[in-house]
Amino acid sequence: MDKPQRPDLPLAASALIILAFGLVMVLSAGARFSYQHHDNPYNFFTLQLLWAAVGFIGVFIAMYVPLDKWRRLSGTALVTVAVLLVLVSFTKLGINSETQDVARWLVIGRFSFQPSELAKPIVILFLAHYFDRFPVGKFRDALGPCLFAFLVILLIMKEDLGTAFIMFAAAMAMLLQTGFPLRYFIIGVPTAVSLASLYVYMTPKKSERIAGWLDPWNNIHSSGNQTAWSKFSLATGGLFGLGVGQNQTSVSLPEKYNDMIFSVIGQEFGFFGALIFLLVLAFFIMRCFEVSARCPNHFGRLLGFGLTCLIALQCVVNICSALGIFPITGITLPLVSYGGTSLVVTMFEIGILLNISRFASSHKTVMERLKSVFIALNARTSSRGVK
Numbered sequence: 048m049d050k051p052q053r054p055d056l057p058l059a060a061s062a063l064i065i066l067a068f069g070l071v072m073v074l075s076a077g078a079r080f081s082y083q084h085h086d087n088p089y090n091f092f093t094l095q096l097l098w099a100a101v102g103f104i105g106v107f108i109a110m111y112v113p114l115d116k117w118r119r120l121s122g123t124a125l126v127t128v129a130v131l132l133v134l135v136s137f138t139k140l141g142i143n144s145e146t147q148d149v150a151r152w153l154v155i156g157r158f159s160f161q162p163s164e165l166a167k168p169i170v171i172l173f174l175a176h177y178f179d180r181f182p183v184g185k186f187r188d189a190l191g192p193c194l195f196a197f198l199v200i201l202l203i204m205k206e207d208l209g210t211a212f213i214m215f216a217a218a219m220a221m222l223l224q225t226g227f228p229l230r231y232f233i234i235g236v237p238t239a240v241s242l243a244s245l246y247v248y249m250t251p252k253k254s255e256r257i258a259g260w261l262d263p264w265n266n267i268h269s270s271g272n273q274t275a276w277s278k279f280s281l282a283t284g285g286l287f288g289l290g291v292g293q294n295q296t297s298v299s300l301p302e303k304y305n306d307m308i309f310s311v312i313g314q315e316f317g318f319f320g321a322l323i324f325l326l327v328l329a330f331f332i333m334r335c336f337e338v339s340a341r342c343p344n345h346f347g348r349l350l351g352f353g354l355t356c357l358i359a360l361q362c363v364v365n366i367c368s369a370l371g372i373f374p375i376t377g378i379t380l381p382l383v384s385y386g387g388t389s390l391v392v393t394m395f396e397i398g399i400l401l402n403i404s405r406f407a408s409s410h411k412t413v414m415e416r417l418k419s420v421f422i423a424l425n426a427r428t429s430s431r432g433v434k
Contacts, residue, residue: 054401
């Protein structure tokens with residue numbers, strides 16, 4: 048690689064803006080619930096702020112540790128996270144929250160975290176390392192690493208179907224980047240979707256959630272509760288919103304400071320406020336894709352592409368769930384939703400992307416090209432005036 052340069056400023060700035068906005072929304076959406084359960088309206092906000100501080104440490108570590116060192120850890124990290132997923136699913140170390148019917152949290156002493164969140168960047172790191180070292184041209188070339196990665200995804204599927212779907216989609220997108228024959232996708236993807244649908248159908252809790260999503264108003268007191276109140280929140284926001292802290296579904300909308308935080312954004316800032324937020328989010332994601340594409344190293348390009356797909360898919364699934372387009376999956380909105388593990392892992396992923404940007408080749412954007420043309424025209428006009 049070339050000599051490292053400064054991290055990409057637009058990427059860092061847009062991520063920081065989204066994070067700051069997320070802290071405000073956690074305070075606004077969670078203040079009443081926090082006061083009712085912890086006698087402190089700032090409890091969630093304080094915890095999120097502390098996790099953000101930990102996340103900044105992760106950003107700098109991820110940004111300045113060479114990518115080659117991260118890739119050397121990929122195999123060990125994947126085995127480790129697989130063990131953690133087994134522990135959370137099949138031992139008493141795994142616990143569930145009050146609103147979940149399956150164990151998602153691993154508790155060791157006073158410390159608890161979600162192994163499924165840790166698994167997301169680790170699976171992408173492992174696949175990027177393998178696809179770079181052993182180019183995929185045939186089905187048997189991809190069989191080994193994909194099977195191991197998909198075993199991890201299956202372990203996640205037991206506790207969190209939404210996260211498993213996102214990881215599967217990101218892995219497929221990475222595989223497409225390797226030149227893997229398209230015919231295997233035509234067969235494999237519908238097969239995987241059919242098996243996942245069968246699994247949902249055979250799981251009562253998940254099938255009830257699908258029924259609630261399809262008809263939320265007739266299931267408003269049961270499985271359709273979140274979808275119905277999320278739509279109501281968005282509708283009452285109107286064009287310009289009710290104002291910060293003025294969300295009126297503080298009791299009725301479950302997980303409004305977490306999974307459903309986009310509904311609160313729509314209610315407090317209205318259609319135009321939510322649209323501005325989406326534009327900033329879209330700029331951030333497009334910048335991540337651009338930085339990854341300009342990396343001269345094949346491993347860096349694959350890793351950046353995979354991590355950006357993870358973040359982008361998570362945003363799409365969360366927002367579409369709030370809008371009622373997708374069923375409720377429990378996926379958080381990156382950098383915005385409350386949650387320590389999710390926030391730290393997302394910030395670590397951004398640190399890796401900033402690391403990649405330090406080696407990205409120079410590339411003129413449309414605005415830079417227009418600026419160059421303007422400077423050239425201005426210089427030509429000035430020279431004529433001098434004559």
